[in-house]
């Protein structure tokens with residue numbers, strides 16, 4: 001799903017606060033034309049924390065992205081984009097450590 005809302009659900013205005021600020025920057029040539037600025041984007045996987053450990057590696061779980069902005073005319077805070085898809089559960093990244101500074105670094109038996 002990928003839904004975009006270009007009008008304020010309260011007053012119907014298409015003027016948005018963050019988008020207007022972004023356009024000012026673009027007019028000055030300090031931002032790329034395709035660049036966008038919004039109030040907030042939240043994204044993540046949809047997971048029941050109590051069951052997370054039971055999900056096998058390689059499984060697909062739903063993921064979301066929600067982008068919001070604020071109506072410049074009436075101040076209504078609303079979603080301008082709702083996006084959903086899937087992400088695949090992967091191995092956590094390996095812990096990196098430098099030789100000589102590993103987990104035994106402070107153990108006198110390994111010095």
Ligand SMILES: [Zn+2]
Pocket residue numbers: 008009010011012013071072073074075076
């Ligand atoms: Zn409005």
